[in-house]
Amino acid sequence: MDKINKKEFKNTFIKCIEEKGLRYTKQREVIVDAFFSAGRHITSEELFNIVKRIYPEIGYATVQRNLNLLCKCSLAEEIKIGKQKTRYEQKYGNTHHDHLVCLQCGRLIEVNDDKIEKLQAKLAKKNNFTPIKHKLEIYGICADCKSK
Amino acid sequence: MDKINKKEFKNTFIKCIEEKGLRYTKQREVIVDAFFSAGRHITSEELFNIVKRIYPEIGYATVQRNLNLLCKCSLAEEIKIGKQKTRYEQKYGNTHHDHLVCLQCGRLIEVNDDKIEKLQAKLAKKNNFTPIKHKLEIYGICADCKSK
DNA sequence: ATTGATAATGATTTTTATTATCATTTAGTA
DNA sequence: TACTAAATGATAATAAAAATCATTATCAAT
Structure with missing residues (x-):
């Protein structure tokens, strides 16, 4: 079940990327994988640290940019609580809460x-x-x- | 009615300041006056610009610090909307909304x-x-x- | 009124998260 | 294979708020 959802999640991302005329890169794959597998409320920094282990050449900016892109694809959503760093929440299937x-x-x-x-x-x-x-x-x- | 409320508002501030063992300065008076009289959802920058007209020597930091103090006294509350600058809302009488x-x-x-x-x-x-x-x-x- | 302790001020710097820049690399296509 | 444009990674820029610090002001005790 996890696997299927992950596949769906990734496919939605790829579809969104194609619709926008953008490119699906190795970095994007690693980021979307890690984002899906990570906890539900992750910061860009936390995600960067995870992704770095799999893809050490990756830059912070790329992770940040792609979290923003995931938001634009409605696969992530920013959560800002007080003065904390923005957290990114998985948002597949649009179940509001x-x-x-x-x-x-x-x-x-x-x-x-x-x-x-x-x-x-x-x-x-x-x-x-x-x-x-x-x-x-x-x-x-x-x-x-x-x-x- | 406006006058009475303003007086109450200021007195509450003064009382809070005294309870904390702090000092009621000219700057604080000008700031609390201007904050009360200004619109309900003001930024520190907007308040600074108003206060500067009455008390030109005042520094930005003093306005910012005293907005924070007003918050601690429960006379103001931070409102953070998206990426906008923090706004400070009057909060006298604690009517939640x-x-x-x-x-x-x-x-x-x-x-x-x-x-x-x-x-x-x-x-x-x-x-x-x-x-x-x-x-x-x-x-x-x-x-x-x-x-x- | 004067003094002394300490809080407040104002100018400035620092911090910190996020975005923008830009040279280089890479992807997708013709 | 070459071309065009997007993506990347390193770094700089931005911007809001907080911290710093030398100087000034307040207030209680005298």
């Missing part, structure tokens, strides 16, 4: 609530505002940190 | 929905997460921009 952000350990927990989504739409409508996307973050202390 | 963010003109519209707040608390609880604060931003196109 919100985040619980642990203020102690920094962990991001993905959550979803249809009722909240609906109420948000309603709230926007009430203000004659056309919503395009939204961001909900709840900051607090996660279960793990509480039990410590 | 969320934002509709217009992607076209950049306007911030303050909104509030009790039902959403309650569902958020519920969502946190379900994850055994203790919420401390939260941030909800809905991005889209505002009424004004749509009618243009």
Whole structure:
């Protein structure tokens, strides 16, 4: 199952690259592989360190550029929490979710609530505002940190 | 009414400063005055430009530092939207609200929905997460921009 | 009013994440 | 195989915010 998803993920990337008239390079393959296999909320620096082990000649700029490209292909999304470095989240299949952000350990927990989504739409409508996307973050202390 | 609020706002600042064993200076007075009287979502740069007219010797750093101090006193709150400069929002009386963010003109519209707040608390609880604060931003196109 | 301790200020530098630049290399095509 | 344009990697530029530090100002004690 992991393998299939990875293949789909990569194929989506390749398709997006072709649509834009861009080129699929060795570096891009290594980056998309590593990004898919890495944790869900990675920084460009972390990804750079992983990729470097597989492809030592790679430059930081290339990793950063390709994370931006993955975002443009809707395969990644920037998460900016406070003053932290931007993290890049995998976003295959477009399943929207919100985040619980642990203020102690920094962990991001993905959550979803249809009722909240609906109420948000309603709230926007009430203000004659056309919503395009939204961001909900709840900051607090996660279960793990509480039990410590 | 405006005057009274301003007075209250300033007194709260002075009280907070005293509690921390800090000093109420001329610069601080000018800054808190200007911050209160300015629009609700100001950047440090904008505030600096306003303050400079009243107190030309003032330095940027002083304005920045005192915006941070206002935040520590819970009289201001940082709003970070995308790659924009941090904006500082007045926060007197602690009335929490969320934002509709217009992607076209950049306007911030303050909104509030009790039902959403309650569902958020519920969502946190379900994850055994203790919420401390939260941030909800809905991005889209505002009424004004749509009618243009 | 004066003094002394210390906080605040203002000018400047540093930091840090991200983007831009540019010479060189590489990919894809004719 | 050669050509055109994109991609790369090294480095510089940007920009916002924080840190530094010498000087000034505040305030309590005298």
